[in-house]
Amino acid sequence: MKNIAFFCIPAFGHTNPLLPIARELVERGHHVRFYSFDLFKEKIESTKATYISCDRFLSSLTNKQEKKLKNISTTEMTIQSIHITIEMDSFLNEEFKKEKPDLIITDSACFWGKLSAMKYKIPYVVSTTTFAFNQLSSSYMKQSFKEVADIIFGLPKVSKELKKLEQYGYHVKNAISLVSSDNHTDTLVYTSKSFQPFAESFSSHYQFVGPSLFDHYTLDKHHERALIYISMGTIINERLDFYQKCIDCLQDEDVDIIISVGNNVPIEQLHFNKEKVHIYPSVNQLEVLSRANLFITHCGMNSVSESLYMATPMLLCPQTAEQRAVARRTKEIGAGIMLDDDIHSSAMKILHNPQFVSSAMQYRQDFISSGGVKKAVDYIEGAPYKKDEVDLIEELNKYNRKTKLIYWMIIILLIFLLKGKYGLIIGIIAFLCSFPVRKKLQMRKYDKMIKNY
Incomplete structure (x- = not known):
C-alpha cells in the first residue's frame, strides 16, 4: 500500500473531483494525507483521508488583491500561488521527512504540490479539472482584452516573484511551464477522450476518466412543466442582475426554475413567482441536473461534465478563457448554444428541439464508459509510468x-x-x-x- 499526499488550491471546482478518488484510495487500503484548507475540512474528512490544514500559509489579502482573485486574474493567482509555495517550504520539508510519501497527487494549478514533487523527486500525478491544454487545444481559449492585458502587464511582477523560488530550491523556467500540459507527466483528466479537443496529441501518460463523482442518480426528465436550472458556479457568481433577467424572461413560461446563487447574493432582492421559481445559496447539483431539462451555466468544466453526464442540454454563458473553451466544445458536439441577448428565445430553442437532448445523451454514455473514479484510482496505483512513444x-x-x-x-x-x-x-x-x-x-x-x- 502507498503513502499518498494530495495537494489542491482552495477552490471547489478543483477540490471536488479529488474527493471521490481520495475515498476510493482509502477504501483500497492506501494512506492518504490531504493538504488543503479549512473550507474543505469536513468534505475531506468524510473520505477518511487525513486532513492537514494549510490555512496558516495563506497570505492576508488587500481588498484589491481579493477583487482580482474573484475576477480570475491570472497574474494575481500566480503571485499568490508562489507566495504559498514559499510559505509552505519548511513545513513540507519536515512533512516529507516524516511521512515519506510514495506519490503526490497535485491539482494542475497547485504550484506547491508540483514544485515540491519536483524538488524532493517524488513521483506525482497531475489532476486536471479543465481540458488538458497544449499548443493545439489552447486554441479553444479565446481570451478577452482584459485577460490579455492582465497577463502582459503582469509579466514583470510574475518574473520577479518566480526568481524568489530559486533560493528555496525550486527551479522554474516560467509560469507557463507550471500550468501547461506536457506529454511526459502522468495526468488525470476528468472528461472523455472524445470530448477533449485534439485528444490524439496527448500521450498515453494521460488518462481521460470522465467525471469524478460520489453519487449517481437515475434520470427523471419527464415533468408536467420543464425544469430549468441556473448556476454561475462558485466564484464569479454575484450576478444579481443576470438572475433577475433570467427570471423575468422565463417565469411566465410553463416551466419551473431552480437557481443556485452562492452565499453572497441577497436572495430577498430578487423578485420572482415563488410557486415556479426556487432560489438557494447552493444545491445538490448532480441531483438537480438528473431532473433538469435545461441548464443555464457559466461553463465550468465540472458543471458541463455533470450536465452531460445527466443528459441535460445547456445554454452557455462563459466568463473566462477556460470556460469559453468548454463552451465552444459543448456547442461543437450539439449539446448547447451560446447565450445571446435574448434569453427567452435561446432557452425555448433548446427546450423545443430534441436534438440537443440527443447529443447530450450521446456524451452521457461516453462519459459513463470512460471509467470514472475506479479507473482513476487504478491509474494512480500503477504510477509512475515510463513509456517509450513518439511525442x-x-x-x-x-x-x-x-x-x-x-x-x-x-x-x-x-x-x-x-x-x-x-x-x-x-x-x-x-x-x-x-x-x-x-x-x-x-x-x-x-x-x-x-x-x-
Missing part, C-alpha cells in the same frame, strides 16, 4: 521550426529577386500572413501524423 507535440514543433525557416527564406528570396522593390510592403504582408499560413500547415501536418501514429 506528437515535439514532432510538430520540429516541423513548425522547419516551416518557419523555409517560409522566411522564400520571402527573403522574393525580395532579393525583386531587387528590394516593394520590400517593406512584402515584409509587412509576409508578417501578417505568417501565423495563419503556418497554422494551416501545422494542422495539415497534425492530421497526417495522427493517421500514421
Whole structure:
C-alpha cells in the first residue's frame, strides 16, 4: 500500500473531483494525507483521508488583491500561488521527512504540490479539472482584452516573484511551464477522450476518466412543466442582475426554475413567482441536473461534465478563457448554444428541439464508459509510468521550426529577386500572413501524423 499526499488550491471546482478518488484510495487500503484548507475540512474528512490544514500559509489579502482573485486574474493567482509555495517550504520539508510519501497527487494549478514533487523527486500525478491544454487545444481559449492585458502587464511582477523560488530550491523556467500540459507527466483528466479537443496529441501518460463523482442518480426528465436550472458556479457568481433577467424572461413560461446563487447574493432582492421559481445559496447539483431539462451555466468544466453526464442540454454563458473553451466544445458536439441577448428565445430553442437532448445523451454514455473514479484510482496505483512513444507535440514543433525557416527564406528570396522593390510592403504582408499560413500547415501536418501514429 502507498503513502499518498494530495495537494489542491482552495477552490471547489478543483477540490471536488479529488474527493471521490481520495475515498476510493482509502477504501483500497492506501494512506492518504490531504493538504488543503479549512473550507474543505469536513468534505475531506468524510473520505477518511487525513486532513492537514494549510490555512496558516495563506497570505492576508488587500481588498484589491481579493477583487482580482474573484475576477480570475491570472497574474494575481500566480503571485499568490508562489507566495504559498514559499510559505509552505519548511513545513513540507519536515512533512516529507516524516511521512515519506510514495506519490503526490497535485491539482494542475497547485504550484506547491508540483514544485515540491519536483524538488524532493517524488513521483506525482497531475489532476486536471479543465481540458488538458497544449499548443493545439489552447486554441479553444479565446481570451478577452482584459485577460490579455492582465497577463502582459503582469509579466514583470510574475518574473520577479518566480526568481524568489530559486533560493528555496525550486527551479522554474516560467509560469507557463507550471500550468501547461506536457506529454511526459502522468495526468488525470476528468472528461472523455472524445470530448477533449485534439485528444490524439496527448500521450498515453494521460488518462481521460470522465467525471469524478460520489453519487449517481437515475434520470427523471419527464415533468408536467420543464425544469430549468441556473448556476454561475462558485466564484464569479454575484450576478444579481443576470438572475433577475433570467427570471423575468422565463417565469411566465410553463416551466419551473431552480437557481443556485452562492452565499453572497441577497436572495430577498430578487423578485420572482415563488410557486415556479426556487432560489438557494447552493444545491445538490448532480441531483438537480438528473431532473433538469435545461441548464443555464457559466461553463465550468465540472458543471458541463455533470450536465452531460445527466443528459441535460445547456445554454452557455462563459466568463473566462477556460470556460469559453468548454463552451465552444459543448456547442461543437450539439449539446448547447451560446447565450445571446435574448434569453427567452435561446432557452425555448433548446427546450423545443430534441436534438440537443440527443447529443447530450450521446456524451452521457461516453462519459459513463470512460471509467470514472475506479479507473482513476487504478491509474494512480500503477504510477509512475515510463513509456517509450513518439511525442506528437515535439514532432510538430520540429516541423513548425522547419516551416518557419523555409517560409522566411522564400520571402527573403522574393525580395532579393525583386531587387528590394516593394520590400517593406512584402515584409509587412509576409508578417501578417505568417501565423495563419503556418497554422494551416501545422494542422495539415497534425492530421497526417495522427493517421500514421
